[in-house]
Amino acid sequence: MEFSNRIKQLPKQFFASLVIKVQTAMAEGRDIINLGQGNPDQPTPGHIVQALQEHAADPATHKYSPFRGLAELKQAAAEFYWNTYGVRLDPETEIAVLAGSKTALVELPLILMDEGDLMLLPDPGYPDYLSGASLANVRFDTMLLSAENNYLPDYSLLTEQQKDEAKLLYLNYPNNPTGATATKAFFEETVQLANQHKIGIVHDFAYSALGFDGEKPVSYLQTEGAKEVGVELYTLSKTFNMAGWRIGFAAGNAQIIEGINSLQDHLYVSVFPAVQRAAEAALAGDQACVAELSALYERRRNTFMSACSKIGWKGEAPAGSFFAWMPVAAGFTSESFADYLLEKANVAVAPGNGFGEFGEGYVRIGLLVDEPRLEEAAERIGRLGIF
Numbered sequence: 001m002e003f004s005n006r007i008k009q010l011p012k013q014f015f016a017s018l019v020i021k022v023q024t025a026m027a028e029g030r031d032i033i034n035l036g037q038g039n040p041d042q043p044t045p046g047h048i049v050q051a052l053q054e055h056a057a058d059p060a061t062h063k064y065s066p067f068r069g070l071a072e073l074k075q076a077a078a079e080f081y082w083n084t085y086g087v088r089l090d091p092e093t094e095i096a097v098l099a100g101s102k103t104a105l106v107e108l109p110l111i112l113m114d115e116g117d118l119m120l121l122p123d124p125g126y127p128d129y130l131s132g133a134s135l136a137n138v139r140f141d142t143m144l145l146s147a148e149n150n151y152l153p154d155y156s157l158l159t160e161q162q163k164d165e166a167k168l169l170y171l172n173y174p175n176n177p178t179g180a181t182a183t184k185a186f187f188e189e190t191v192q193l194a195n196q197h198k199i200g201i202v203h204d205f206a207y208s209a210l211g212f213d214g215e216k217p218v219s220y221l222q223t224e225g226a227k228e229v230g231v232e233l234y235t236l237s238k239t240f241n242m243a244g245w246r247i248g249f250a251a252g253n254a255q256i257i258e259g260i261n262s263l264q265d266h267l268y269v270s271v272f273p274a275v276q277r278a279a280e281a282a283l284a285g286d287q288a289c290v291a292e293l294s295a296l297y298e299r300r301r302n303t304f305m306s307a308c309s310k311i312g313w314k315g316e317a318p319a320g321s322f323f324a325w326m327p328v329a330a331g332f333t334s335e336s337f338a339d340y341l342l343e344k345a346n347v348a349v350a351p352g353n354g355f356g357e358f359g360e361g362y363v364r365i366g367l368l369v370d371e372p373r374l375e376e377a378a379e380r381i382g383r384l385g386i387f
């Protein structure tokens with residue numbers, strides 16, 4: 001059986017080879033500290049699990065969901081945005097239920113673009129953005145995120161042709177992999193660009209809850225006019241440690257929301273209703289668990305950064321997310337450095353070039369193990385004497 005060209009041309013999962021290397025090392029009985037992945041290590045808060053258990057026992061949740069998700073969940077999402085960001089959303093026309101935000105990231109080029117159209121993607125950036133571009137058979141140009149520009153794209157570097165041709169632009173703050181956060185002024189500039197050049201904006205807000213040093217990450221939708229030109233993708237994966245549950249929502253522009261719903265009418269019958277009910281419980285419930293989670297990652301960040309400075313590994317402390325973006329030691333590439341740390345220190349990290357050309361020279365550290373293990377990882381790396 002031959003695969004279609006669509007499947008044959010899908011980008012290679014860069015990190016699949018990292019997973020194999022880590023698993024092989026572990027199978028050899030080595031004590032690997034795995035900082036290479038982005039899988040939250042904490043459990044889902046108890047009240048959310050309990051809501052799932054109760055609703056899973058209710059036969060009402062055993063039937064098909066409405067195609068476009070439960071009204072109660074969309075209402076809870078709208079209220080959550082109002083309470084958290086002061087943003088008003090119409091639950092029925094401005095919110096679409098998603099089986100995790102990854103689905104919409106991949107669906108949106110299919111919904112809003114024709115073959116050969118141009119999209120703009122951040123580099124370094126979350127690799128799944130490329131999957132959507134590939135499935136929809138569209139072109140993409142990358143926007144450099146550099147330390148000098150606080151890992152925000154500099155729109156003045158885009159050519160007139162790029163701005164005129166681009167149909168869609170993806171952003172992600174707090175940022176994976178750099179840990180940078182966006183400012184209100186940057187989102188204002190983004191809305192202006194979108195209006196001037198008729199570009200749809202997709203803000204991937206996966207790390208929405210994880211801002212440090214007293215700074216709460218800004219929602220793209222808090223910007224005046226944002227809803228007219230774009231959507232924000234909100235996932236419960238990180239905010240509530242629900243990565244395995246597959247639940248999130250898109251919020252914002254009613255036409256884009258209608259487009260997502262139209263495609264999803266054909267692909268799914270929404271998400272297991274009990275999971276939607278549990279998501280409603282998460283969004284409508286006490287948010288203390290979210291503040292605690294953000295504080296936990298902040299403590300880990302502080303521990304890791306101070307352990308790194310003790311060994312002479314200089315990097316910028318991330319302002320948000322649960323990643324640290326660290327430069328490689330002199331004489332290494334991203335990949336040779338990651339391989340070296342795994343081989344010699346039993347520490348797994350993600351090579352930065354897996355996030356794009358401009359990720360070269362960095363590795364991404366997932367702050368997803370407890371503080372003593374983070375300290376130990378830095379100590380092991382320190383013993384290699386490479387800084």
Ligand SMILES: Cc1ncc(COP(=O)(O)O)c(C=O)c1O
Nearest residue numbers: 038100101102126176206235237
């Ligand atoms: C930047 C970014 N966007 C989206 C996602 C996907 O999240 P979800 O679990 O909602 O599909 C991730 C997951 O790691 C991510 O890092």
